[in-house]
Amino acid sequence: MAAAPPLLFLAVFFAWPVVAIILRGLRPDGAWDLAAFGEVVADSTIRRVLWFTIWESIASTVLCLLFALPGAALFARYRFPGKKLLWSALLVPFVLPTVVVAVSLLGIIGSGGLSGVNLSGTVWAILIAHVFFNYAVVVRTVGSTWSTIDPRLEESARALGARPWRVFAEVTWPLIRSSVAAASSIVFLFSFTSFGIVLILGGISHRTLEVEIYDQTAKFLQLDVAAVLALLQLLVVVIILLWFGRSQRRRSVLFDQRSATETEQPAGTPRQKWFIRSNLMFIALLFGTPLMVLVVRSFSTPEGWGFGFYRALTDSRGGSTSFVPPVDAIGNSLMFASIATAIALVLGLCAAWAIVGDGSAHSDTRFSRWTDTALMIPLGTSAVTVGFGFLIVFDEPPLNLRSSLWLIPIAHAVVALPFVVRLLAPALRSIDPRLREAAATLGASPRRVWLSVEVPIVGRALAAAAGFAFAISLGEFGATAFLIRPDRPTMPIAIYRALGRPGEYNFGQAMAMSTILMLLTVVVMLVIDRFRPAGVSEF
Amino acid sequence: MSSSYLALNHVSARHDRNEDPTLHNISVDVEAGEVIGVLGSSGSGKTTLLRVIAGLHNASEGSIILDGVDITTTPTHLRGVGLMFQEHALFPHLNVSDNVAFGLRMAKVPKPERSIRVVEVLELVGLTDFGTRDVASLSGGERQRVALARTLAPSPRLLLLDEPMGSLDRVLRDHLVSELRELIVDLGLTALYVTHDRSEAFALADRIAVLDEGAVVQFDTPGVLDASPATEHVSRLLGHR
Numbered sequence: 001m002a003a004a005p006p007l008l009f010l011a012v013f014f015a016w017p018v019v020a021i022i023l024r025g026l027r028p029d030g031a032w033d034l035a036a037f038g039e040v041v042a043d044s045t046i047r048r049v050l051w052f053t054i055w056e057s058i059a060s061t062v063l064c065l066l067f068a069l070p071g072a073a074l075f076a077r078y079r080f081p082g083k084k085l086l087w088s089a090l091l092v093p094f095v096l097p098t099v100v101v102a103v104s105l106l107g108i109i110g111s112g113g114l115s116g117v118n119l120s121g122t123v124w125a126i127l128i129a130h131v132f133f134n135y136a137v138v139v140r141t142v143g144s145t146w147s148t149i150d151p152r153l154e155e156s157a158r159a160l161g162a163r164p165w166r167v168f169a170e171v172t173w174p175l176i177r178s179s180v181a182a183a184s185s186i187v188f189l190f191s192f193t194s195f196g197i198v199l200i201l202g203g204i205s206h207r208t209l210e211v212e213i214y215d216q217t218a219k220f221l222q223l224d225v226a227a228v229l230a231l232l233q234l235l236v237v238v239i240i241l242l243w244f245g246r247s248q249r250r251r252s253v254l255f256d257q258r259s260a261t262e263t264e265q266p267a268g269t270p271r272q273k274w275f276i277r278s279n280l281m282f283i284a285l286l287f288g289t290p291l292m293v294l295v296v297r298s299f300s301t302p303e304g305w306g307f308g309f310y311r312a313l314t315d316s317r318g319g320s321t322s323f324v325p326p327v328d329a330i331g332n333s334l335m336f337a338s339i340a341t342a343i344a345l346v347l348g349l350c351a352a353w354a355i356v357g358d359g360s361a362h363s364d365t366r367f368s369r370w371t372d373t374a375l376m377i378p379l380g381t382s383a384v385t386v387g388f389g390f391l392i393v394f395d396e397p398p399l400n401l402r403s404s405l406w407l408i409p410i411a412h413a414v415v416a417l418p419f420v421v422r423l424l425a426p427a428l429r430s431i432d433p434r435l436r437e438a439a440a441t442l443g444a445s446p447r448r449v450w451l452s453v454e455v456p457i458v459g460r461a462l463a464a465a466a467g468f469a470f471a472i473s474l475g476e477f478g479a480t481a482f483l484i485r486p487d488r489p490t491m492p493i494a495i496y497r498a499l500g501r502p503g504e505y506n507f508g509q510a511m512a513m514s515t516i517l518m519l520l521t522v523v524v525m526l527v528i529d530r531f532r533p534a535g536v537s538e539f
Numbered sequence: 540m541s542s543s544y545l546a547l548n549h550v551s552a553r554h555d556r557n558e559d560p561t562l563h564n565i566s567v568d569v570e571a572g573e574v575i576g577v578l579g580s581s582g583s584g585k586t587t588l589l590r591v592i593a594g595l596h597n598a599s600e601g602s603i604i605l606d607g608v609d610i611t612t613t614p615t616h617l618r619g620v621g622l623m624f625q626e627h628a629l630f631p632h633l634n635v636s637d638n639v640a641f642g643l644r645m646a647k648v649p650k651p652e653r654s655i656r657v658v659e660v661l662e663l664v665g666l667t668d669f670g671t672r673d674v675a676s677l678s679g680g681e682r683q684r685v686a687l688a689r690t691l692a693p694s695p696r697l698l699l700l701d702e703p704m705g706s707l708d709r710v711l712r713d714h715l716v717s718e719l720r721e722l723i724v725d726l727g728l729t730a731l732y733v734t735h736d737r738s739e740a741f742a743l744a745d746r747i748a749v750l751d752e753g754a755v756v757q758f759d760t761p762g763v764l765d766a767s768p769a770t771e772h773v774s775r776l777l778g779h780r
Contacts, residue, residue, distance in 0.1 A: 152628040155595050158615040159622035160642035161693060167616075170641070174632040268597065 003354030003371050006347040006417070013414050014378055017389020018234065024227035024392060040228040046212070050232065053192060053208040056123060060130035060191035061184050067131060067282065068138035069180075074279045075139060076146030078272070079264045086283070088529045090136040093287050095468070096521055097475025098133075098196030099492040100514040103499065104290035105129055105201065107297050107511065114293050121203025129197040132286060134187040141186070145179035146172070150258045151265075185244040189237060193382030196477040196492070200499060209233045210384045214481060217388060227392070230385050237381055291518065298511040302504060309508035324487055326513055329494035333517075336405075336490060337473035340412035344469040345462065347413070348420030355421070356428040378414055383478030386411050391482050407483045408490070412473035419472065420465040427461030467528035471521050491517045543568035543604075544729055545592075545697060550601035552584075552591050552753075562587055563754045565601070569731070574723055576744030576761075577733045578776060584753035585733045589699045592731065593622045606696060616645070621695030625705035627686035629674040635661070635685050636670035642693035660688045663722065680711050687719070691726070698723065698730035704739060716742045737777055741765075749773050 028036045040046055075087060093101070105128060109119040119125040149172065157167045195210040202211065209229055216226040267273040301308035313326040355368050378386070390407055431454065439449045477492040484493050491513060498510040545568070552562040562584050569575055579585040590596035592603060594615035602611045610618055621642075630638050636657050643653045661667055664684040669677075677685065683703060690698065703719075704712045720743045723730050734740050740747050741761045748758045749769075757769040768774035 150626070150628060152624045152626065153630060155593075155615075156622065156624065156628045156689075157630075157641065157645075158595065159593055159618075159620060159699075160689070161616050161619070161645035162641075163614075163616050166645065171630060 002350040003367070004350075006351040006354070007371065007374065009343075009347050010374065010378070010414070010417070013390075013410055014386070017386065017393045018381070020393045021227050021230045021234070021385065021389050024224060025231040028224050028227075036224060037228050037231070040225050041232070046229070049207050049209060049212045052206060053210075054236075056126060056206075056208065057188050057191040059123075060127055060134070061187045063127055064131050064134045064138055064187050065180070065184065067286075068135045068183075069142065070275070071135065071139040071279055071283070072143035072146055072176075074276060075143040076149075077151070077264060078276055079266045080276055080280075087140075090139060090283075091529075092522055092525050093132055094134075094136045095471045095475065095525060096133075097492050097514075097517055098129075098194075098477050099200065099495045100294075100475070100518050100521075101129055101132055101290070102197055102200035103495060103510050103514040104294040105132070106499075106507075107293045108290055114289075120201055121205065123202075123206055125201040126194070126198055126206060129201055130187075130191045130194065132290070133197075134190055135283075135286060137186050137190070138180075138183040141183040142176055142179045146176050147263055148258055149175050149263065151263050181244065185240055189240060192236060192240075193233070193384070193478075195382065195384050195481075196496075200496070210382060210478065213384055213388055217391065217482065223392060226388060230388055234381065234385065294511055294518070295515050298508065298515045301508060309505070309512035312505060312509050313512055324489060324494075326489075326494045326498065326509060329489045329491045329513070330516065332488050333474055333491040336409045336412060337470045339406075339409035340416060340473040341466050341469040343409060343413035344416040344420045345466055348417055348424055348465060348469075349462070351417070351421045352424035352428050355425050378418055383411075383415055383476060384482070386414055387479030387482030390479070403485070405485070405488060408480060409473070411479040411483060412476050413469075415476060415479065416469040416472045419468050423465040423468060424458070424461050427458050431457055464528045467524045471524045471528075474517065474520060474524070544571035544573075544606055545569040546604040547592070548602045548604070550591060550598045550603065552587055552596060553599040561753050562591065562598075563752075565753075565755055567748055567755060567758060569729060571729055572724075572727055573745045574720065574730045574732060574743060576740035576747040577731055577750060578735070578737065578740045578747050579733075579750035580735055580776065583750040585735075585750045586701055587753075588750065589622070589701050589731060589733055592697070593620050593699055594618050595622075619693075619695055620697045620699055621690035621693070622699045623686050623690045623701065623703050625702040627682045627703075629677075629682060629685055629689070631674060633674070634670070635666070635672045635674060635677075638674060638685055639670075639688045639692050641689060646693055648693075656692055660692045663691065664688045679707050680715070683707060683715065687722075695728075698728045700730060700732045702734055703732075704734075704736075712739070713742075719743065749776060 025037060026032060026034065075083065105125060106113060106120060108114045109117060109125055109128070111118045111120060113120075119128070153171050153175075154167050157171045158164075162170060192208070193210055194208060195214070198206065198208045198211050199214070202208070207215070209232065213226045213229045213233070216222040216229065267276050298309055299305055299307070315325060351371065354371050390411055394407060435453050436449050439453050440446075444452060475492060476490075477496070480490055480493060481496075484490065489497065495510045495513045495517070498506045498513065547565050547567045550562060550565045565588065567575075577585045577588060587596060591598050594610070594613060598611060602609055604610070605618070605620075630641065633641070639657045639660055640653050643656055648656070657670065658667075661669060664687050666681065666684050666688065669681070669685070674682065674685065687703070704715060707715065716739055732740070732743055744761065746758065746760050747764055748755050749764070749772075750756070751770075751772050757764060757773050764773070765777060768777055768779065
């Protein structure tokens with residue numbers, strides 16, 4: 001019954017808030033009433049927001065595929081110095097806090113930015129940020145499938161008279177198509193539920209459903225309208241997930257997989273060299289520039305180079321009593337992240353055990369598959385939905401946690417749990433039952449078997465999962481924005497507040513705080529990479 | 540020399556994949572309709588030689604003439620050579636017919652003709668009625684025949700076979716080798732057959748080129764090869780002690 005704690009947790013902290021949102025949207029006054037829903041949907045402003053959210057997500061997905069598919073080919077087919085390191089480093093932008101990325105991009109394409117072009121407030125800023133976040137999703141998902149395709153299939157096609165683009169269209173594409181669909185649906189979902197990026201970079205004219213939900217809640221106190229919007233958003237997410245599930249079943253082609261080292265080759269022709277170089281330059285431009293500019297500008301104060309912006313973080317200027325020195329946010333963030341990690345790990349371990357069972361064939365029951373799916377649902381829903389749901393459920397009896405600090409780490413744990421399970425379950429599954437039997441016949445007691453077989457194998461995955469959960473919690477912005485108490489900001493919240501205040505010193509502080517948050521995240525990711533179990537990297 | 544159907548003139552290939560050795564100054568002339576065995580131990584460069592002829596690997600020096608035309612820099616898809624790999628490399632997303640029809644589609648053969656040709660070639664390799672089968676459901680021997688049918692369908696000007704029996708068991712191999720020889724001769728094809736197996740080369744080839752460390756050390760008929768091996772290495776490869 002290891003499944004009970006995680007399922008109970010999700011029932012209370014995920015399903016209940018979602019049900020509450022649905023009821024609030026469809027039964028505003030205690031009776032089923034679709035009028036309110038219809039009114040909101042018919043509203044021209046809301047329609048514009050919905051339309052923008054959809055097309056912005058499609059544009060982000062297309063743009064991302066355009067840039068990242070060549071990147072996937074690069075990692076799948078070529079050998080070049082630093083490949084392994086770069087492959088792991090690509091994960092860093094994916095887990096960087098949205099707020100940090102937004103601030104970094106402002107340093108280049110914001111007003112007074114390095115490029116001299118001010119794109120902040122335009123849809124371009126949003127699209128660039130979405131490519132930044134999702135490039136690695138496409139490259140890693142598609143690239144790892146691509147790398148297992150035997151190059152001799154493509155060579156056979158060439159020998160049979162297929163010109164290069166036909167080789168791609170007739171052989172490569174059909175084999176990578178399902179992984180491209182998988183990556184695209186993830187990119188679409190992430191772009192559709194993008195919150196921090198749009199809030200900071202989109203200005204007043206470009207707003208997604210998420211931002212609208214936040215505004216309706218926090219600015220206009222229109223919880224009923226927000227509920228309808230959250231409902232709309234859930235609907236789209238569910239449709240995408242269903243479509244994705246169906247297309248996966250229909251499209252996937254099984255083929256003999258090669259190991260990636262067998263299929264890669266160094267660049268031979270000048271064209272291949274040019275291909276590798278231009279891809280690497282794109283990666284450097286996309287990731288290197290904004291992050292470097294962020295760090296450099298955080299040290300460049302109006303008084304010259306120095307730690308001015310960093311020292312200002314300890315300042316309790318502002319005069320008002322509610323102002324907290326930003327440096328306190330670091331402590332808050334670390335505390336919330338520790339609690340969230342602990343919750344996610346305990347529940348994730350229970351869940352992984354329940355899904356995998358004892359490794360015997362009959363443990364793959366319908367129940368375990370159902371648990372597996374149930375645990376993945378929060379992955380698709382947005383952090384804003386979680387935050388908003390918490391807000392309307394836990395501010396009244398029977399569970400009034402509104403003023404409690406617990407809501408934040410719990411919300412972070414809900415967001416992190418699917419990732420933790422996805423890392424732990426494959427590790428548990430990879431333990432060959434014969435290993436335990438072998439250890440037992442070699443004279444190991446059950447306790448020794450556990451210590452000498454299970455712990456070393458799962459231990460690594462557990463460390464990696466802990467790192468992931470910690471990084472996710474550190475950077476979480478969407479849910480936190482709804483639940484934060486003014487006196488206990490997290491780092492992303494403090495950065496967002498600093499951005500909201502005018503003046504160079506506040507922007508400087510945002511950059512200094514972003515630099516610290518980025519370094520924390522990078523350190524955590526480096527630790528993960530040391531512990532990452534070989535061969536099971538689903539993210 | 541100028542009358543030969545396929546001529547390699549002083550062909551060398553630079554190091555590319557780490558596991559492949561370089562080819563040194565290879566000159567070979569093949570008459571039309573000849574079946575040539577390329578015999579060598581693993582790492583001798585025999586696969587690279589085939590890849591160079593197919594255009595999958597660039598020759599760094601020398602030239603390749605096929606049927607009077609210099610094809611040294613012609614891209615693979617325009618060379619019209621049929622290439623069959625050891626592991627067959629069947630397209631997993633296509634069924635047997637569609638695999639066989641692939642080259643015909645690339646050559647823009649109209650559909651009615653294509654279907655006729657596919658049936659014809661499948662019959663030739665003894666797989667009539669296999670057209671709609673999923674390639675994953677085939678046995679090793681059947682896969683080998685489908686790969687052969689796919690290679691033969693567009694009527695290649697030259698047949699390149701890279702250890703096509705490599706993944707099959709002994710009994711099946713002996714049977715298929717003689718069948719393959721008959722087929723190639725009946726169709727009047729010119730073929731290069733790469734193998735590390737002496738008996739396969741002897742059963743199949745009109746002449747055998749022995750490769751060692753990227754160079755041809757002897758190129759003769761099986762009879763001459765057997766009677767007077769040029770080097771210690773050749774005689775060891777032939778199983779003489």
